[in-house]
Amino acid sequence: MKKSAVRERILKVASRLFYEQGYNLTGINQIIEEADIARASLYNHFDSKTDLLLAYLKEAEDVWYKEMEEFTANFFDPKHKLLALFDFRMERQNKRGFGGCQFIKISAEVSRQDLVVFDAVSHQKSRLKFFIDSIVGNLPQNNQVLSHTMLSDALFFLLEGATVSGSIYKNQESMLAAKAIAEKLLQDSFPQPAIKI
Amino acid sequence: MKKSAVRERILKVASRLFYEQGYNLTGINQIIEEADIARASLYNHFDSKTDLLLAYLKEAEDVWYKEMEEFTANFFDPKHKLLALFDFRMERQNKRGFGGCQFIKISAEVSRQDLVVFDAVSHQKSRLKFFIDSIVGNLPQNNQVLSHTMLSDALFFLLEGATVSGSIYKNQESMLAAKAIAEKLLQDSFPQPAIKI
DNA sequence: TATTATATAGACAAGTCTATCTGTTTTTAA
DNA sequence: TTAAAAACAGATAGACTTGTCTATATAATA
Structure with a gap:
């Protein structure tokens, strides 16, 4: 084959x-x-240009996910694995001249009725979100400021927001800022104070 | 005139x-x-279709900012003013069928070399960011989990990320989730425990 | 009322777009 | 070596693109 x-x-x-x-x-x-x-x-x-577009989206998703898994595979600690996601996207955007997310870009270019394309795009996004969810699930139970569900959402939105912002300003500052925020959110908070009353 | x-x-x-x-x-x-x-x-x-595009971007920015200020003008408390931003965008996206951000969409449609368009887009984003910064500045000094600078960035990325995500999934769940996160981040944390040692 | 500005309809240029088709050449495999 | 598959070049259809142009009609203004 x-x-x-x-x-x-x-x-x-x-x-x-x-x-x-x-x-x-x-x-x-x-x-x-x-x-x-x-x-x-x-x-x-x-068959057509549309068919080529769909093949592009499929290929792009496969490559993106594979590279992402390879990049983050070096980290075992859930916290650092999650933070590596920010480095991964930053490195990628650096290489690609801050053109932004391939999938978001396409979704902005096609008609709203183009459900097949939107399916392909949302599929990639859901896969990333699922990945984040699973790593967050390995964090110590609710030692963070946010619940696991909210933390997962927050990391996803930070990644997406910073990618878009970086593609507009054409720099990596957005992603660096987003990573710094993520670091704070992943910090253990409210440690039981070792104080005897 | x-x-x-x-x-x-x-x-x-x-x-x-x-x-x-x-x-x-x-x-x-x-x-x-x-x-x-x-x-x-x-x-x-x-003069040209490009000229019409620039007029569209300018008009869109004016309208967006005016409506945003009107919407949030009802809130005086900085925390609720900031949260109102999430409601504003959610309401807008609801009305517009979750088509996403006008400016991000255009930036995804033009050539990377189209600096005039990218300027118009980044201008609108910077204006929003500046607005957030100024409100965050009115919050009680660093009573939150994040520093003011980081909080400001976080709110911006949450808004942008949730708008994009909502435009892909065509629903308001993303913005609701982002608002819930923002609420947590705006909460006073580490209140001095009223404990005498 | 006369003049100027702004609107109209519609033809047209010059080019681009996607997709199909014909016919030839090269590569692959039996 | 021969037959089938896959590549090639290039013409062509037909629709669409932006922008210009002519000529006419309407509306505003002096």
């Missing part, structure tokens, strides 16, 4: 262009030109 | 279409059709 090299080249070029200049601003002509393949080859591997 | 009614009609229709179906998926033809004006009239009031 070896995958076609042509197909992979198309997908690679399309992924880069969709991310860097937007889906709607990327034409089929540019893709076949930069991938250096025949027009018919593209339509042989993908 | 009365503004042209035609200009306003163009801007109103363009605003709706840009938001609901995206900037790139909205053609000049559809705008003049739905605004029921002549093509030449559009190009008399706006």
